[in-house]
Amino acid sequence: MYKLYLLFVLCPIGILKANFEIYNHLQSNVFLQYNGEGYLFPYPNQCYEILDVFAQHASNLTLCSILNARPITVCERCVEQYVKFRDKYQELLNTTVNGTSCRSVFISHDRLNAVQEYHDNILSVWNKGKCNGCFDWNHGIPSLKNSTISFHKMFNDTMKCIVDNMYPQNNDVCNRCMQSYLQLDEFYKSLSSDSIGVDSVCMDIVDSMNATHSIWSKSLNCCKLRRTPEIVFLCCAGIISLLPLIYYMTVRFCGPIRDLPNVLKQSRFKQSFLRSVDNRSD
Template sequence: MFKFCVLFVIISIFVKLEANPENDDIYYSQSQVILRDNGIRYSSSYPSQCFEILKEFAENASNFTLCTILHARPITLCEKCIKDYVKFRDKYKELLVAVVNGTSCKSIFLSQDRLNAVQEYHDNILSVWDKGNCNDCYNWTLGIPSLKSTTIDFYRMSNDTKDCISKYNDPDNSEVCNKCMQIYEELDEFYKTLSSDSIGVDSVCMDIVDSMNATRSTWSKTLNCCNLRRTPEVVFLSCAGIISFLPILYYITVRYCGPIRDLPNVLKQSRFKQTILRGLSIESRSD
């Protein structure tokens, strides 16, 4: 009973404190102090044009981030988000070089504290674009992006391959592998030329890499078209094994089945043995 009374008193005091309008005045006055402090230190001394540039940069960063997330799977962000990327890039450059009434906007928002929020957000957002090698999809003449001829050729060949697979991939038609083999191999060989290494993950635009991986997966796993390549390989390996075994078979045949087995023993004796026998015969005659 005593514990219940104590708990009731504590709850009553807490309710009174929450309902007391004086507490709201205290919180409000504290908030006003913070706002006035921020106003004294920042708003009154910085040009409004810099804040407008920062606001536009934030909007561009938001749009670019949204676009990259929406086109993350399948990966088409390099193609679909190029306009948002250019706006994001250009507005950041403007923020770096803008000077209003002798005040640099860069000096206001960048590298002024340990958090360095503007720079951190810029670098983190840009890292997705750079990690995907998206700039490799384009030519950047005067900073304006245009698709490379190799990018256009790849997508043309990729679309031809997909159209061929769609055309012949019927339940009653098993000719899709034979019909589309040449087109697929041309696409695969062209993809290998896009990079100096055999993989290309570290240098080829990620849109192209993901598209090629999807096509290879469909070709090998879904359609099982790689089985057609295994038959010639089995024949080749079998022939190579037989040819390698022929010398061994020849020596075994000569050793155990050759005509030397039918010769008299005297003909099979070595020259060394014949020399010894001749020497012994000469000595016996001299005696």
């Protein structure tokens, strides 16, 4: 009888204790959620592991882009970091753990949308530089295009020619390197349909060509070799454009029409008008 009494008394106490522990656990989770330090149902650890690696790749690509900003060599020197950054982001989008998509956890989940915003901002630098245009992409693996390799070879040959012939006290660098420079310039123009390449050519190539133009025209002042033919052409064009004016001025002031009687100088329209007036008066 005594044992039955103890069982009757202790069982409700045990049940109440268990319910109290469950309540405390739920209350603790709700408290964490309220403070923004956790969630009632935590997200999969695998998603956070992928996010951590993605953040490292994003940091590496950003660092590489900044360090290669001048002269611009971002495309070729940072392509390895870009591929890792791109692939890890795709893994983050496509991974699902126990029915929970990592994309739904980190992408477009709130107004801040930090992961998406940082991804787009970093990627915009790569896309703005048309960096994919430097490479052939075989199943997502980059390799330098033949045109990129050819340009760099011609660029290096031109710069070597300039350096070798600029010193000491050598003023003939323009004549010696003119052919190399013109070949490089023509090849660069062939890379783009608009002959400028700002909107289609890889930025590494554009920056190298801009630097070459600046050295050739400003530092070496080699464009003066083209000025004489241009001046001759402009003078000839000016003289030809003045010939019609000279002709009409000559006819106007020096022609035989000045010696004709006034009656012959009257226009046909005036003669016809006077004739019609005379006919009406008759």
